Amino acid sequence: MSNDFPELASGMAAIAKGFHARGWLLGTSGNLSAVVQREPLRLAMSPSGVDKGELRPDQMLLIDEQAQPLSDSRKPSDESLLHVQIVKERGAGAVLHTHSVWNTILSELYAADGGVTISGFEMLKGLQGVQTHEHTEWLPIIDNSQDMPSLAVSVAETLNEHKAVHGFLLRRHGLYSWGETLAQAKRHVEILEFLLETMGRTLHIQGGVKHGGSHDSQ
C-alpha cells in the first residue's frame, strides 16, 4: 500500500484548520498523522510547534517507524511515537489528537474510574462497527507523561487490553482517535468530541453531579 503524500498532507491541513476553528486544536496543540506506506512504515506527520490554524500541507513531514523524520530537518510532533504505536496496534490509516476543553475536563473528572463509559446516544452509531444507540463505548484514560517511549508502552497495553475502543484520553491532556482513513478518523474525533461535550454539559446542568451523587449533600 502506498498513499499519495501530497494528498494526505492537504487532507491533514484541512482537518487541522477545521478542528482549530472548533477550538479543539488551539495554539500549537494536538497533532495529525496518516499512513503513506506500511512496509516499511512511513507516516505523514504534523510538525512540532506550528499553529494548527495556520498549518500548511508543505509543512507535513515524512517519518519512519521510530518516529524519526526522513525528508526534513524540521522536528515532527513530540507525540509522533504515540501515532506510530496506534498505527501498529490498530492497523489504523490515520491518527488524530485533539486538546478540547471538554475532553480535558472529562479526562480528569473520570480519571479515578480509569475511563469514561458512554452509552445510549444516537451519535455512537458514527463509530465504525456500531449499529445501535444501545452500544456502550469505553474510553480509557491513561495518565499523562512527557516520557514518550514509556507513554507509548502504556498506550500499547491499553489498546491490547481494550480491543474494541475507538479512542482513548490522556489525563488532563487530550483525546486520541483513529480510523482506516483520514475521513474515518475525522469522523471518530467529531463523534467522540460531541459525546464528551454532551456528557460534560449535562453534568454541568446537573450541578456537577457524577454517578448519581448529590451535590448538596457534600
Ligand SMILES: [Zn+2]
Ligand atoms: Zn497532546
